[in-house]
Amino acid sequence: MFFRSVIIYDYTRIYLEGELARVKHPVVRxxxxAHLRTLREARGWSQQELADRADISKPTVYRIETARFSATLDVLAALAQAMDIQLRDLVDFPSREVLLA
Known part of the structure; x- marks a missing residue:
């Protein structure tokens, strides 16, 4: 039987398929x-177009944009290359203080 993952954001924990998974920095995720989505939309790209350009799956883009999981370094590099930006520019986004203000 297939069970969908249930995600509950409480900024301290994420529940996945009945197991409690600790997340160190959920606000950063x-x-x-949100930053990735802003960059993608600024280019007029759909999630599918970004996925195709980065050679990753559309669900991966969706899951990163919705903070369902963290991107690996390989995926971050692929996203930066697809958007023709430096990796440091991809990971330069508003800090926690800005988000909580």
Missing amino acids: LAFG
Whole structure:
């Protein structure tokens, strides 16, 4: 039987398929997801177009943008290359203080 993952954001924990998974910096994941979406939309790209250009799956783009999981370094590098930006520019996004203000 297939069970969908249930995600509950309480900024301290994320529940996945009945197991409690500790997340060290959930606000950072949310901030990065929002930043990636802003960069993608500024180019007029759909999630599918970004996925195709980065040679990753559309669900991966969706999951990163919605903070369902953190991107690996390989995926970050692929995203930066697809958007023709430096990796440091991809990971330069508003800090936690900005998000909580």
